[in-house]
Structure formats: structure tokens, C-alpha cells
Amino acid sequence: MDRHEFGDAVRQLRERTSPAAVGLPVGRRRVQGLRREELGELAGMSADYVRRLEQGRSHPSAGVVNAIARGMRIGRAEYERLCALAGYAAADGQVPNEVGPGATRLLERFADTPMFVSDAAMNLLAVNSAFVALGHWGLTGDPWEWNVAWRTFCDPFDGFRQSSADANDHEAVLVARLRSALLRYPADASLAALVDELRSRSRPFDTLWRTPRPVAAHESSAAFLHPEGGAVTLVGSMLAIPGDDLAALMLTAAPGSTDAARLAEIVSVTEEPAIIRVGQLGPG
Template identity: 80%
Template structure:
């Protein structure tokens, strides 16, 4: 078990938790966040035990993990991470797929920027009209139509083109995210089915799954070919949305470029900005 990683995660969460958020007086403090004594009191354990956990000298039970998560009032993503580092499945073990208020605000505020929100398994759950205006995400009726990893490795788009280097970065991130999701949600049957199916259908994905590459970049460039024949080159940046275990992908063009002008034309042609909930989580 990753005792030291679990301990480091607990310490970081303790030190980044404002006393006021857990019902404690702020007062004058000489340390960041909560003291070990305060976390111990909130979680029903001694400060010495908290110290041993943080130093990787004690392995927590599932009940201890839950108690610490409740005491610190952590979001879902941090709770799942603590469970995974301690070697346990989360209480329900399912990938959350509800778009939270933070993700919704991103989609609402960046109306001229193509964007989608995906869950930990890379299922797209919501898109804005600027993203749909690119016209490249054609649907085939496959159960995994809205899964980014599946479409990349098993059912690629005709209107999506990348250089070899950008494709390598893109593929590496997708595999890394799915591996991390499986660690956090080992009981999610649909996630397991997605990985099994993708490994069966794609030799490249199977190789990367068995021998993963280190992630060196969380952005890549691609040319999006519109059905009218025109293309626009955009850079995708992946942004984490803490708490809901979601991520947002924003697609932008170089300022003042011909691609930026072309993107503005496509977005304008889409009409009034809208947000669309999409996606299917596997077969059925």
C-alpha cells in the first residue's frame, strides 16, 4: 500500500483546510490549516495517530479514511484519492457523472470558446454550442460514442487531425486518466468494460495500458475539419474541476490568427450560446 503517499495527502489536505470551513475558530495561528490535534479531535483519533499516518508508519482502515474525509469535509475527488491511496474502493465506487455548478459556470461564461466537460472515465457529459459548431464529432450509434478515449483509439473522427507528436501527447494523457480512474473507482463495472473493450479493439491502447508513457504535457494541437471543408487549428487544454472529479477541455486559437477568425465565424454561425448535456455510459 502507498502509506507515504496517503500520509502526504492527509498532511496536505490538513494544512490547506481553513479552520472556519470545519467549524473551528480562526484566532491567531502559527501554522497553516489545522493542527494535528484538531484533525484528531474532529476525526475521533489521537494526534499521535494522525502523526503516524502522515509519516507513513501506520496503515489506515477504511473507517479511518472515511473519518478523516468527513472531518476535513473534502470534496469527492479528494475522498476518492484518499481511498485509492489507502487501497480501498470508495463507498459507492462509481464514476460521478453529474455536472456540478462549477463546471456549468465554465460552460456558461466561455461561450465563444469550444469546450466540453468530461467525467473521470473520459465520457463527455456536457458541451457548449461553440464545441458543436466545429462539426467534427459525428455520431455512429456506438455505445461509447461520447467517450474521448474510445473515439481516439477505436473509432477516430474523420475531421480530427494531429501531428505524430501531438497525437502521442493526447494518447498518453487519455491512458493516464483512465488508469487513475480505475484506481479510484475499482467497482465501476462500466469503466472496467470500457477499458476491456478498448484494449480488445486497439493494439495501441493495449500496449500503452501495459507500458504507460509518462505524461509530459496536458495540451495538444489539432486541426478540426468542418463538414464544409474548411479547417481550424486549435490547442486543447485540460482543466481539472476539483470536488466533482470532472475535467473541462478548452479549445483556443492563436490570438489574431486566421484560425481565430475562422473559429469566430463558426461560433457566430451556431446562433445563441447553449449548453447541451450528452453522453452514454457504456452499453445499454
């Protein structure tokens, strides 16, 4: 481990943590975030020890890392990062799948923009009503029917068309995300089973897994064929939600285009709830 890098990460988290977020009074403050004394009290250690940690003069135990994470109530992704910097595996190594407040607000505030939230293994966790209105995500009965990579490589959508260039970029992103997830969550049996199944069932996936292709862009274009006829071309842009290790995909049309008008028409008639929790993680 690099003690100085770990110390810098702790200091940055301390300075970014609002006292109110951890149940402390705000009052008048001369420093940003938490004081070392406050972090020490929350984590059950002295302010001097916090100082030595931040200066890279002490090696943290796994218990210390967990205490700091609990004290500042940090998200899953930051906890994983602290563990890695300290040289430890995370406590359980499972892919987090809680749709937190940040992801919920995104889905609520962009009600007219088709959007879904997925976990690090590319399992859909929640969608908004505009996404459902597109009508392209049919259920298949497969164990991973809500997994983007599975549907792309093993059971492609009937109402979804991409150019070769966009499809190549999309596939490269999916494989890169799954490789990263498997490195971060090596103990997640469902994720390992998904990757094994994809490698067994899809030659293109296995080829990309063995010889990764550079990711040219984290967005791609696709034509969605609506069940009632007609197509609408949308661009998918991925947004990271780092605190929860989730991602959101927004589907947008060019402003003022025929596709934008068609999308508005499709979305306007939906009667689905604003946010719909979906997904089935792994087989069974």
C-alpha cells in the same frame, strides 16, 4: 500504509478547509483552516485522536477515513487519495461523474472557447456552446459514442485531422488516463468493459496498453473541418479538476491568427445553451 504520509495529508486538508465551507462560523482566527477540535467534532472523534493521526501515531480504520472525508466535505479525488494512503479501497470504487461548481464555472467563464468536461474514464459529461459550434462530434449510436478514447481508436471523427506526431501524443495521453483510472476504480464495471472493448476492437490501443508510450505533452493540435466549409486549427490543452476527479479540455487558436478569426466567426452564430450536459456512460 505510511502513517506519516496519511497524517500529513489530513493536516494539509484540515488547514485548507474553510470553516464556512463546512458550516462553522468564521470569526477571528489565529490559525488557517479548521482547528483540530473542530475537525474532531465534525468527524466524531477527539482532538487528541486527530493529533495522533496527524503525527502518524495511530492507524486509522476505514470508518475513520470516511468520517474525516465527510466531516471536511472533501472531493472525490481527495477521498480516493486518503483511502489509498490508509491502505483501503474507496467505498464504491466507481468513476465519479458529477459536474461540480468548479467545472461549471470553467464552462461558463470561457463561453467563447470550445471546451468540454470529461470524467476519469474519458466520458464527456458537459460541453459549452462554443464546442458544439465546431460541429465535428456526430452521434454514432455506439454504446460509448461520448467517450473520447472510443471515438479516437474505434470510430474516428470525420471532421478532425491531426499530424502523426500530434495523433501519437493524443493517443498516449488517452491510454495513460484510462490505465490510471482503472487502477483507481477497479470496481467500476463500465470502465473495465470499455477497456476490454477497446483492446478487442483496436490493435493500436491494445499495443499501447501492453507497452505504454511516455506522454510527451498533454496538449496537441488538430484541424477541425466545419460542416459549412473551411478548417480551423486549434490546440487542445487539458486542465485537471482534482476535487471532482474530472478534466477540462480547452481548444484555442493562436492569438491574432486567421484561425482565431475563423473560430470567433463560428462561435458567434451559435444559438445553443451556454452549458449542455451530454454523455452516456457505458453500454445500454
